[in-house]
Amino acid sequence: PAADEEATAATNDSSGAETVSDGESPAPPPDSDTSPPPSSSFDREAVLSELRSLRVAELRTRLSALGIRWATMIDKDDLVRALADAMEEGANFSPSGALRPGEVADITDGELSLEVGGGASTPLLLDVYATWCGPCQMMAPQLKEAARELGSTVRVAKIDSDKYQTWASKLNVGGLPTVIVFDGGGKELQRVEGALMKDGLIELARSHI
Structure with a gap:
């Protein structure tokens, strides 16, 4: 029905951020392209x-x-x-080796599985986005600035919800963008639906350090 399509479009295009209740630690999707976790010790x-x-x-x-x-x-x-x-x-x-302090990494499903698989010493700030989503594109430079300021205190990553639909479904992503914070063990701590500016992203991340 047309009403349902309009409601869906409003959810995807809205730039207003809405805090959603805390979630549980996600398990890797069964078809996720995972590779063996790197060794915990650096030789x-x-x-x-x-x-x-x-x-x-x-x-x-x-x-x-x-x-x-x-x-x-x-x-x-x-x-x-x-x-x-x-x-x-x-x-x-970074458990996957794909993330670097002060930068935003556009990661794969396998890398996300490793990042939320436990063993990290810092929280993970994850942006679930889509290339066609206007608010997602608007938030992208804000996320880069936030990552630069957060430095080594928080891992910052983004994942394409269209390219990795299994993970988007596993995370129960509705509106885009959705920003999710995980602790070092991979447990979801908080999520916000809708675009955030730099200060909002930093505040969200630092509240879980």
């Missing part, structure tokens, strides 16, 4: 050995990709240690 010696086998140019390229300045690093071993430090920080920060 620094093995990483150092591997990095020392690389050329200086390769080390500099990898550091640049991580946004790390290497101009003042004179010795090759300085480059190796800096890259190893960054890799260790990333391994400790």
Whole structure:
């Protein structure tokens, strides 16, 4: 019926944020493309050995990709240690290895399964969005600014609800965007339906740190 279509459109296009009751920890969907979780321990010696086998140019390229300045690093071993430090920080920060402090990662269903699978030391702020959703696109730059300010205190990610419909269904997502906060063990703490500005996103995330 036309009335139902109008109600659905209003839900999807509304930019007003609505807080929804807390949820339970989601289990990975049965058809999720998961890979084995990474080891909880970071083998620094093995990483150092591997990095020392690389050329200086390769080390500099990898550091640049991580946004790390290497101009003042004179010795090759300085480059190796800096890259190893960054890799260790990333391994400790994100169970899937896809998330980095201060950035928004557009993740896959398999990566989300790992991120909510437990073992993280920080909360996860997840934006469930769609490419056709106007409020979702409006919130995207706000989410980037919020992630930059939250830094290493919160993992920030987004997932495409059309591309990964099983997860959207598992999370009972209705209106878009839906922002969900999980604790380090993967339990859902709070969700908000509708677009949020930077300050609202930061307040939501920090209330669960």
